[in-house]
Every structure is written in C-alpha cells, then in structure tokens.
Amino acid sequence: MSFSLDPRLAADTRPIGELALSRLLLMDDARFPWLVLVPRIVGARELIDLDAADRATLLDEITTVGRAMETLLSPDKLNIAALGNVVPQLHVHVIARFGTDAAWPGPVWGAGTREPYQAEACERLLAGLRAALTHPPAG
Amino acid sequence: MSFSLDPRLAADTRPIGELALSRLLLMDDARFPWLVLVPRIVGARELIDLDAADRATLLDEITTVGRAMETLLSPDKLNIAALGNVVPQLHVHVIARFGTDAAWPGPVWGAGTREPYQAEACERLLAGLRAALTHPPAG
Numbered sequence: 001m002s003f004s005l006d007p008r009l010a011a012d013t014r015p016i017g018e019l020a021l022s023r024l025l026l027m028d029d030a031r032f033p034w035l036v037l038v039p040r041i042v043g044a045r046e047l048i049d050l051d052a053a054d055r056a057t058l059l060d061e062i063t064t065v066g067r068a069m070e071t072l073l074s075p076d077k078l079n080i081a082a083l084g085n086v087v088p089q090l091h092v093h094v095i096a097r098f099g100t101d102a103a104w105p106g107p108v109w110g111a112g113t114r115e116p117y118q119a120e121a122c123e124r125l126l127a128g129l130r131a132a133l134t135h136p137p138a139g
Numbered sequence: 140m141s142f143s144l145d146p147r148l149a150a151d152t153r154p155i156g157e158l159a160l161s162r163l164l165l166m167d168d169a170r171f172p173w174l175v176l177v178p179r180i181v182g183a184r185e186l187i188d189l190d191a192a193d194r195a196t197l198l199d200e201i202t203t204v205g206r207a208m209e210t211l212l213s214p215d216k217l218n219i220a221a222l223g224n225v226v227p228q229l230h231v232h233v234i235a236r237f238g239t240d241a242a243w244p245g246p247v248w249g250a251g252t253r254e255p256y257q258a259e260a261c262e263r264l265l266a267g268l269r270a271a272l273t274h275p276p277a278g
Binding site: 046079105107 | 187194195198201202205206209216217219220221222224243249
C-alpha cells in the first residue's frame, strides 16, 4: 500500500515539496503563514508511534522548516503542533504567529474562516520559503 | 541564573516530577488529562532553538509521557503542541483527547473555563501516571 495524502489535507493546502520523510504543504489561508508536514508513512497517526529514527527525522524537518519561517518572516512566535482530531493522518503544523494576526493569542484551529491566498501573494511566499529551505542559516 | 517556572504555568498546574530535561506538570483542569513539559533551560522559548541534544531529549520525554498517557487512559487521540503565545517560556502540551470531551474536535486552548480537579480524582490520576512512567511498556 503506498502513501496517499488525506483528501481533506489536500483540499485545504498547496504542495511545496518533498523532504526526506515528509510532504511539505502550505495551508491555503492568507491569514497565517502556516506549513504542514505529513510524513509519508502509510497509516501513521501518532507522532509517538513512529519508530525512533523517523521521529528524529521528523523533528529535524520541523526544525528546518521552523527556521526557514523565522528567517523569512521573523514571527513573534512559532506554533508547532500535532493534533489530528479531525484528520487522523499524522501531520504537524508549523505556523508563524504574529501579535497582530487574526487569532492572536488564541490558536489558529477553529478560528474564523480560511481565506485562500491571492495568486501573487502565494507565489511570493512559496518562492521565499523555497529559497530559505534551500539555503538554511548555519546552526 | 537558575531556572524558574513561569508563574502563570505554576498557577494553573500541579507538579508531577522531574524528567532528565523537563519539569513535568499536570494542568489542573479535570476536563482533559493534560500534561505539560517545561525544559529546565533558562530563557528557552522556541523548541527549534534548543540545541540538537536537548531537542532529542525533549522528544524522548514527549514520547515517554505520551505513551504513559496511552497506556493509562487509551485516548482517541493525543494532542502534542508547543504554542507559547500567552506564556513564552518553552513548554510542550501533551493532552489525551476523547471524542466525548468538552472541546472535541476543537483544540483545548481557549475552550471554556478550567475546572480544577477534586482532590481524590487528581491523586488517582497522578498515581496512575507515576506508575505508567515508572514502568513504561517496551518499545
């Protein structure tokens, strides 16, 4: 059985690319710079049920993606979460939060209504993220 | 400068014990079995800013704590998150969620009002957690 992305995740996101373990997605919500990592492991549901090597790789990928967002966006805070109450397929949110954003200081999940990106703003963010991921800062 | 727990975290929780890196706390909210890990690192704010060894240790501790909650409580889902929008001191939530709980399927943060434990229920949960943490399942 091969990996396939949950259709609800697919419907709400745009693909950015493939990391070593995870598919990287952009939540199509212009209110929050919001990435989602989905490990390509069939049936994975809980972060803690991954084997130790996959857990470590996923943490490395979360770190890389979070640092790219910090470099590109200088958020006030990152929110990192594996919830899965609605979509059980294991996925990890990495969200750049700002004191001025639409949900601050509350969580983004369930806050208001998703606002899909305008094409130009989306392309600009994706280009910036791809560049930050390709040339990560040292450390 | 030595580590000290953020007073807001201290006010909302009860101490369970000390792990290798983190102080383990029980959120004093009888609606959700909800643990919080606080790495004893002065000034830590973002998970991704920890050095690689501390990140790995924290992930191990999250895994151990999550497995103890699974063993003891058989939740429908674990929610694992580092948010910190309100309390910037780095802390990681590990929450046992049930399809019948007061916030399902939404997140617990900002949902209704905290309901402190009755003494007996709290002691029972703490005793169960300490036993599950002392005798973790293999794997």
